[in-house]
Amino acid sequence: MITIHENFDIRKLTTFGLPAECGRFIEYTGEDDLQKMRAEGILRDALPLGGGSNMLFTTGSFPGTVIHSTSRESLLRPQSDGSVELTLSAGYPLDEACAMAARVGLWGMENLSGIPGNIGGAAVQNVGAYGTELKDLLKSAVCFDSEVGELVRLSNGDCRYGYRDSAFKHMEYPCRLIVYAVVLRLAPNGAPNLAYSRLAKALEGRSGLTPMDVRRAIIALRNQKLPDPAKVGSAGSFFKNPVVSAAEYERICARYRENMVAEDGNAQADADQLVPGHVNASGEVKLSAAWLIDHAGCKSFSVGGAALWPSQPLVIVNADGHATGADVVALEERIRRRVQSVFGIDLQPEVIHIP
Ligand SMILES: Cc1cc2nc3c(=O)[nH]c(=O)nc-3n(C[C@H](O)[C@H](O)[C@H](O)COP(=O)(O)OP(=O)(O)OC[C@H]3O[C@@H](n4cnc5c(N)ncnc54)[C@H](O)[C@@H]3O)c2cc1C
Incomplete structure (x- = not known):
């Protein structure tokens, strides 16, 4: 309708x-x-x-x-290989799907608990949290192809997933491929993904963990750091974590050390320890945008009603409920300029800007 x-x-x-x-x-x-x-x-x-x-x-x-x-349909289908397929229509809320999977003891979605939005948007953004990305679970996405006027099925590979990236974000126009339904592969006999150290610590010493135990731990961790969308407006992490080459990482560390030494003649710290980075399998280094924003001195920045969330400076919030899009954009630009001048890094927004 x-x-x-x-x-x-x-x-x-x-x-x-x-x-x-x-x-x-x-x-x-x-x-x-x-x-x-x-x-x-x-x-x-x-x-x-x-x-x-x-x-x-x-x-x-x-x-x-x-x-x-507005379609919110779901279907669970056991497969011959022991896995269970969960098909969700695009308008199904992601967190409700996580709750449903945890309730029936299916592993896979629990680390994505508490992320707002619907499964269609999640498939476009390749949402991720606590060591799990939607791409790890997605078997296929059924899409309406607006050029040919029919439903087409994209495999996981067809979706060309990357860090908060997918084929859907690179179409000629936004409705070229409309996500209609998503098929996820879940496991009845899985194991918790505790790759994220704070999650492992929160569940330390617990045995016989269920997906619901992990979901509860994730939600508790998120509540400590992130604003409750029902109370404070935001779009979650505003910027992506930059991924740079090893050579670029060296340059960033050296530049930061020079700045530190210029500010404090006694600064002798090793540059590698100064700018934390996580080396991935391809040798590139993922930096923490939150750390960069914090150490560039942006934490107290605000423009109009827009400010940074104190316990997670990666999140721009509608602090007083009266911020405008222009306030957020002005704050974003101020942060980007400062991080550029301190670290030589151009932060890229994760949040989609609609003029
Ligand atoms: C408090 C808070 C915490 C968050 N935490 C996380 C987190 O931990 N990890 C994370 O990855 N993200 C997080 N986010 C960001 C956000 O929740 C996700 O990106 C989410 O998946 C977006 O889904 P949505 O349905 O809201 O999409 P929207 O924001 O409505 O849309 C996102 C994009 O998808 C497109 N789109 C939406 N639906 C369809 C469709 N059916 N077909 C084609 N295109 C479509 C839109 O045009 C847009 O380009 C957080 C946000 C908030 C507010």
Whole structure:
């Protein structure tokens, strides 16, 4: 079923809670609705909105059409290899799916517990937390191909997943491939992924762990660090963690050490210890954007109603509930300039900017 609203206020459909209106807002459920919108030429210029938890409407007034799936179906299907397939329609909330999987004792989704948004958006963003990314579970994504007007099935490989990246983010226009349903592969006899040290510590000494135990631990850890979207507006981590070559990492460390020595003549610390980095399998180094922001001295920055969340400076929040998209963009630019001048790194936003 299609419902159309003209000049619609979508502020409450985003977790940032910034002023946001769109020219037309269309809610839909099934493939027929997508066919209808395609026939009317709507999909060429429209923007898909899931749970609005990674979106920043920069001007507060988006003149175009926003489309939103209200379909929330789920199906669990045991497979002959012992795994269980969970099929979710695009509008299914990710955290509800994590809760459902944990309740029935299926492993795989528990580390993604507490992430806002819907499974369609999660498949686009390749959400990740505590050592698990959606790509680790996704078997296939059923998408509506707006060019040919039919449902197509993309394998995990077809989705070309990377760090908060996927093929969906590199299409000619946002509705070219609309995620319609996602198929995840879960394990009834799995084991907890405790690669993340704070999670391992939180569950230390516990035996016979269930997916629900891990889910509860994850939610407790998230509550310590992140704002509750029901109380404080944000879009989660605002910037991506930069990934740099080993040579670039050396340069960043040397530059930071020089700055430290210039500020404090006694600074003798080893540069490698100064800028923490995690070397990945390909030899590249992943830096912590939160650490860079903190050590560039940005933690207390604010513009209008936009500020950084004290326990996690990677998160820009709508601190007083009255911030605007322009406040957030001005704060973002201020942080990027400062991090660039201290470390020579151009932080890239994770949050999607809609003009
Ligand atoms: C408090 C908080 C904590 C967060 N923590 C994390 C975290 O730990 N890890 C993490 O990775 N992210 C995190 N996020 C970010 C966010 O929740 C995820 O990126 C989420 O998966 C986005 O899903 P969504 O449904 O809200 O998508 P939206 O924000 O609505 O959309 C995201 C993108 O996907 C596109 N899109 C949405 N639905 C579809 C569809 N059906 N078909 C095609 N394109 C579509 C949109 O056009 C947009 O480009 C957090 C956000 C908040 C507010």
